[in-house]
Amino acid sequence: MLFSTKAEYGVRLMVELGRQPGSTPISLSTVADAERLPLSYLEHLVAKLRKAGLVTSTRGAHGGYRLAMPPEEITLDVVVEALEGQVAPMECFHRMPDGRVLCSHEGDDGACATKLLWTRVQGGVTKALAGTTLAELVEFSGGGEKAVKGGEKIASAA
Amino acid sequence: MLFSTKAEYGVRLMVELGRQPGSTPISLSTVADAERLPLSYLEHLVAKLRKAGLVTSTRGAHGGYRLAMPPEEITLDVVVEALEGQVAPMECFHRMPDGRVLCSHEGDDGACATKLLWTRVQGGVTKALAGTTLAELVEFSGGGEKAVKGGEKIASAA
DNA sequence: CCAAAACCGACTGGTTCAGTAGGATTTGAG
DNA sequence: CTCAAATCCTACTGAACCAGTCGGTTTTGG
Numbered sequence: 001m002l003f004s005t006k007a008e009y010g011v012r013l014m015v016e017l018g019r020q021p022g023s024t025p026i027s028l029s030t031v032a033d034a035e036r037l038p039l040s041y042l043e044h045l046v047a048k049l050r051k052a053g054l055v056t057s058t059r060g061a062h063g064g065y066r067l068a069m070p071p072e073e074i075t076l077d078v079v080v081e082a083l084e085g086q087v088a089p090m091e092c093f094h095r096m097p098d099g100r101v102l103c104s105h106e107g108d109d110g111a112c113a114t115k116l117l118w119t120r121v122q123g124g125v126t127k128a129l130a131g132t133t134l135a136e137l138v139e140f141s142g143g144g145e146k147a148v149k150g151g152e153k154i155a156s157a158a
Numbered sequence: 159m160l161f162s163t164k165a166e167y168g169v170r171l172m173v174e175l176g177r178q179p180g181s182t183p184i185s186l187s188t189v190a191d192a193e194r195l196p197l198s199y200l201e202h203l204v205a206k207l208r209k210a211g212l213v214t215s216t217r218g219a220h221g222g223y224r225l226a227m228p229p230e231e232i233t234l235d236v237v238v239e240a241l242e243g244q245v246a247p248m249e250c251f252h253r254m255p256d257g258r259v260l261c262s263h264e265g266d267d268g269a270c271a272t273k274l275l276w277t278r279v280q281g282g283v284t285k286a287l288a289g290t291t292l293a294e295l296v297e298f299s300g301g302g303e304k305a306v307k308g309g310e311k312i313a314s315a316a
Numbered sequence: 317c318c319a320a321a322a323c324c325g326a327c328t329g330g331t332t333c334a335g336t337a338g339g340a341t342t343t344g345a346g
Numbered sequence: 347c348t349c350a351a352a353t354c355c356t357a358c359t360g361a362a363c364c365a366g367t368c369g370g371t372t373t374t375g376g
Contacts, residue, residue, distance in 0.1 A: 061321060113296075
């Protein structure tokens, strides 16, 4: 498995926040209820997102979380990296601040045999993640409103 | 980290086998020595490769392993899958026998919010892996010969 | 004041990782 | 025939990570 449920739950959380149009914050328990995810686990995940500057929080009664930016400006590579840590195909692979890729065990002779492969893999993953915006996911999963099939609907913010 | 050292070591092992042109089998201890990897761990990995039909073995004295096919015909998706198990971005993602992708928790309403994302990621990874042959890695890592440890350059890589 | 909410850290059972250990079996060579 | 080299097989282990749970503190609106 490439990613753990941290990425899965965290992205679902972000999508849920991205649905809400206004600036009213949404409580975690609302999200947990809507997505059927454990609240106390979501707390850990949203903390990572907040530290990464992707969501903002307001404390106290009627508090909650909002996206820190419009969903069109949020690409999923940033989200996943915030949740899972730096995404690299292999332990020996590190992205330098200037963007270059380093393999820790390429010695005096040119290249280790696997570098070409992992470079391609990382390129594929990065392209897929960075080429997807949160707005796309919101759109894909049913637009601005939660699905209303079956008569059940979320309590409208009033 | 997307993959563990099983993929790393296993691919290095395959490349080492791919270097040898003839049909003489190479012992695991030779590979372990050349790549500086623990022999007893390599035994586990090569067992997976053998069960996947990627290498053949001959037992007894002067035995060892050979590639089951010419390296041009071996794509890395098969190798990595043999080592790591089915490569999917997420637990809920399963590739059906007919090639379709299923997300286990898409319920009555259309799609779960993350499916679009993971589909793209899996596409990127699969494309990178399936688009790379073992022959390419052998070529990239210094052709048929082992690297000369004297500051020699890999000028012939194309 | 009170309840709702964000925040924080500690803890836990389960699984995987990265090997190690100890053997059993097969085979070529002397 | 015997020995050494090799594949093959099962079991075990310490460490790390996963997926939560729990209890408690702080902030805030009504």
